[in-house]
Amino acid sequence: MVAKAHDAxxxxxxxxxxxxAIRPWASVSKLTVGxxxxxxxxxxxxxxxxxxxxxxxxxxHLLSHAxxxxxxxxxxxxxxxxxxxxxxxxxxxxxxxxxGGDHESWIxxxxxxxxxxxxxxxxxxxxxxxxxxxDMALVASExxxxxxLSHEANETMRTPFLPDLDGITPPFGRQRPNWWGLTPELKGxxxxxxxxxxxxxxxxxxxxxxxxxxxxxxxxxxxxTSTEDFGPWAVALWPTWVDAMRAExxx
Numbered sequence: 001m002v003a004k005a006h007d008a009x010x011x012x013x014x015x016x017x018x019x020x021a022i023r024p025w026a027s028v029s030k031l032t033v034g035x036x037x038x039x040x041x042x043x044x045x046x047x048x049x050x051x052x053x054x055x056x057x058x059x060x061h062l063l064s065h066a067x068x069x070x071x072x073x074x075x076x077x078x079x080x081x082x083x084x085x086x087x088x089x090x091x092x093x094x095x096x097x098x099x100g101g102d103h104e105s106w107i108x109x110x111x112x113x114x115x116x117x118x119x120x121x122x123x124x125x126x127x128x129x130x131x132x133x134x135d136m137a138l139v140a141s142e143x144x145x146x147x148x149l150s151h152e153a154n155e156t157m158r159t160p161f162l163p164d165l166d167g168i169t170p171p172f173g174r175q176r177p178n179w180w181g182l183t184p185e186l187k188g189x190x191x192x193x194x195x196x197x198x199x200x201x202x203x204x205x206x207x208x209x210x211x212x213x214x215x216x217x218x219x220x221x222x223x224x225t226s227t228e229d230f231g232p233w234a235v236a237l238w239p240t241w242v243d244a245m246r247a248e249x250x251x
Contacts, residue, residue: 001014001015001016001019001133001137001223002014002220002221002222002245002246002248002249003137003141003221003222003223004218004219004221005141005144005214005219005220006141006145007145009138009141010137010138010140010141010221012137013248014245014248014249015133017133018133019132019133019134020132020134021132021133021225022118022119022130022131022132023130023131023133023225023227024128024129024206024208024210024225025119025129025130025131025136025206025208025210025225026127026207026208026209026210026230027088027126027204027205027206027207028136028204028205028206028210029121029124029125029126030125030126030183030204031143031183031184031203031204031212032107032111032112032121032129033063033094033107034063034181034183035110035111035142035143035148036095036098036099036107036110036111037059037063037094037098037182038149038153038156038182039111039148039149039153040098040110041153042149042150042153045098046097048060048156050097052093052094053067053090053093054067054068054069054077054080055080056081057069057080057081059094059097059098060161060182061080061090061161062087062091062093062094063090063091063094063161063182064084064161064162064180065085065086065087065090065167066081066083066084066161066162067080067087067090067093068080068081068082068083069085069087069089069090069093070085070087071086071087071170072087072088072089073089075089081162081165082165083166083167084165084166084167084168084178084180085167085168086167086169086170088127089126091125091126091183092124092126095107095125095126099125103121103123103125104120104121104122107121107125108121111139111148112129112135115138115139115142116138117131117132117135117139118131119131119132119135119136119139127207132225133223133224136210136212136223137221137223139212140214140221140223143157143158143184143212143214143221144219144221145219156182157184158184158186158202158216159181160180160188161180161181161182163179163188164177165178166178169190171235172192172235173192175188175190175192177189178190181202183204184202184203184204185202185203186199186200186201186202187199187200187201187202192239193205193211193234193235193238193239194213194239195238195240195241195243195246196239197213197215197242197243197246198215198217200215200216200217201213201214201215201216201217202214202216203221205230205238206230207229207230208225208226208230209224209225209226209227209228209229209230209231209234210224210225210226211223211224211234211242215246218249222242222245222246
């Protein structure tokens with residue numbers, strides 16, 4: 001689906017496939033953690049500089065993959081704030097800190113139910129939301145035209161944290177710099193799955209073949225779920241496909 005966000009939700013421009021099929025979002029789930037985290041920060045229940053995780057790491061480090069933790073808890077670590085290392089473990093630790101360990105209720109009650117979607121988290125906060133394409137479109141709309149967050153909190157969420165950090169975006173290789181916000185990946189100067197979208201574009205993709213990409217310069221977004229897991233097909237297809245979808249929306 002390619003669509004345009006507005007204050008009341010979104011207007012679909014092109015929808016292909018089964019928009020109401022419930023499918024796993026995989027790592028696109030992380031964006032719901034970002035929204036929930038910024039709601040906690042806005043309410044004063046937490047602060048981005050709270051010390052959480054490895055010694056010296058903060059909540060912001062965890063949310064932006066800058067804590068030094070590896071992909072999973074058992075993987076090698078690097079010093080905090082020295083490299084962008086994509087980490088499921090870091091997102092799960094942040095969620096545990098903010099939710100008191102009840103990841104599912106926290107995400108479902110703080111983000112998904114208030115957005116009026118049927119998608120739900122069942123499992124890890126970093127990877128286990130399942131829902132429809134229409135549900136994902138409402139999350140994308142919230143990221144572009146926020147209703148649950150203030151505009152200031154939304155902007156903080158999609159502003160590069162430690163913008164000079166290099167790192168690898170699996171499997172697209174090393175990015176110099178590798179911009180990341182507080183859960184969204186930011187395009188910046190990267191040449192990868194986001195195609196030629198503007199540098200301020202942001203989003204996420206998942207191992208399930210899911211994808212969410214937003215252009216804040218036009219409020220256009222594209223979302224996708226899949227019956228086929230991420231693989232070489234996605235690496236080859238997505239850069240040109242997202243460009244074609246944006247062109248369709250702006251034509």
